[in-house]
Amino acid sequence: MNDDLSWMLDSALEIPGALHAVLISADGLLMARTKDFDRDNADTVAAAMSGVQSLSRSLGFFVEGGHGGQLRWRQTLVEFDGGWVFLISAGEGAYLGVSASPDVDMQDITFRMQQLVGQLGKVLTTPPRENLGARS
Numbered sequence: 066m067n068d069d070l071s072w073m074l075d076s077a078l079e080i081p082g083a084l085h086a087v088l089i090s091a092d093g094l095l096m097a098r099t100k101d102f103d104r105d106n107a108d109t110v111a112a113a114m115s116g117v118q119s120l121s122r123s124l125g126f127f128v129e130g131g132h133g134g135q136l137r138w139r140q141t142l143v144e145f146d147g148g149w150v151f152l153i154s155a156g157e158g159a160y161l162g163v164s165a166s167p168d169v170d171m172q173d174i175t176f177r178m179q180q181l182v183g184q185l186g187k188v189l190t191t192p193p194r195e196n197l198g199a200r201s
Contacts, residue, residue, distance in 0.1 A: 070097035082169030091158040156186045
């Protein structure tokens with residue numbers, strides 16, 4: 066997990082009603098989590114969200130009337146009695162998930178998630194720096 070990204074995810078929680086955020090890989094591995102979200106629970110959520118995303122993508126044909134074209138998946142929203150789960154693409158092979166209370170402003174949280182994806186995309190695609198000054 067990249068703890069350096071936790072501060073970015075924590076910014077999603079600035080929206081009233083936002084509870085937790087995770088960044089996951091397409092294969093269900095936890096990449097980062099908000100600081101107050103337990104690691105074991107975050108691992109479970111990461112695996113489950115990978116499955117949710119995969120199932121959501123398989124329904125693209127349903128949107129286009131079953132004509133067989135390829136639609137690009139963008140977002141999945143799941144509603145529970147006690148709140149919401151938002152899942153969006155966060156770049157190549159990464160997804161951002163946020164949980165929220167029932168009274169969250171859905172427009173605010175999705176807008177904040179899109180902003181966050183823009184920031185994360187820059188970090189996730191930046192190659193690591195080589196330490197050219199280190200000598201043996």
